[in-house]
Amino acid sequence: MRMHDKCLPCVVNQVVKVANITGVDKKEELLREVFTYLSKMDFDATTPEIIGEIFGIIKKHTNNPDPYKETRNYYNALFLKLLPKFERKIDQNENSFQSAIRYAIVGNIIDFNPIHNTSLEDILDYFEKMEQLELAIDDSQTLMKDILNARMLLYLGDNCGEICMDKIFIKQIKKLNPNIKILFGVRGKPVVNDSITEDAYAVGIDEYAEIIDNGDGSLGTVFNRTSPEFKEAYKKADVVIAKGQANYECLSEENKNIYFLLMTKCDVIAKDIGVEEKKMICMKNYLVDELSNEKNI
DSSP: OOOOGGGHHHHHHHHHHHHHHHTOSOHHHHHHHHHHHHHHOOTTSOHHHHHHHHHHHHHHHHTOSOTTHHHHHHHHHHHHHHHHHHHHHHHHSSOHHHHHHHHHHHGGGOOOOSSSOOOHHHHHHHHHTGGGOOEEEEOHHHHHHHHHHOSEEEEEOOBTTHHHHHHHHHHHHHHHOTTOEEEEEEBSSOOTTBOBHHHHHHTTGGGTSEEEEOSOOSSSOOGGGSOHHHHHHHHHOSEEEEEHHHHHHHHTTOSSOEEEEEEOOSHHHHHHHTSOSSOEEEEEOTHHHHHHHHHHO
């Protein structure tokens, strides 16, 4: 999914926000370099790739390799404390797999993009009202069948805090298919509030899955920039679960058995999927089926 002009305000505001957080001394120099980069950027690239490049510029000017580290630690610790409460509700549900999916999707509301940033109060309110929220697209039954028949699953995580809910969903996946091998993919370098290896270990993802970083510092999963090891894991996976909008932007045109789990947090993504904003999505990548049907014609 190529860069959309509506994404430009998000990119610029992210720069301003991080500059303010880190107290960069020469903000004007940072902005000049960012605007110079934007003036020459490839509009056929994805927004996650563009943000990854710009975040590298930000880290250089702030002399801070991980500007969101404290934020990530805070939200990981906060939601770890809430997990026992969430797990009790999941275990009490007649369909614990479906309930765990809902927690994983609602967790995607945690975001620090300045355009669709959500306050902690609003985030917690979503969890309280979760049972009242319907999935605008619900391919969870198909996902369940694919997991039952899979030998290897690649689960692509997204934001800090959110990965705590990924953990309890992965736990349910292992209950459903104890023999499945699960790899949990994280970013190779700090980029905004996306999860990296230390976050995944901090919340205990390694209890149920092998943690693998993708070798890149872009948002989401810009496949052509990932490491050979990650590409091999992606190739071998029978099923891929991709969390969040950035992974959707990067992988929606891939010929692979992918399930996108996300909240639609902006107009661009919502329209591309065909739903309204602030909707819960569990959607199979039907491109793989369409290409398969074309070959059979």
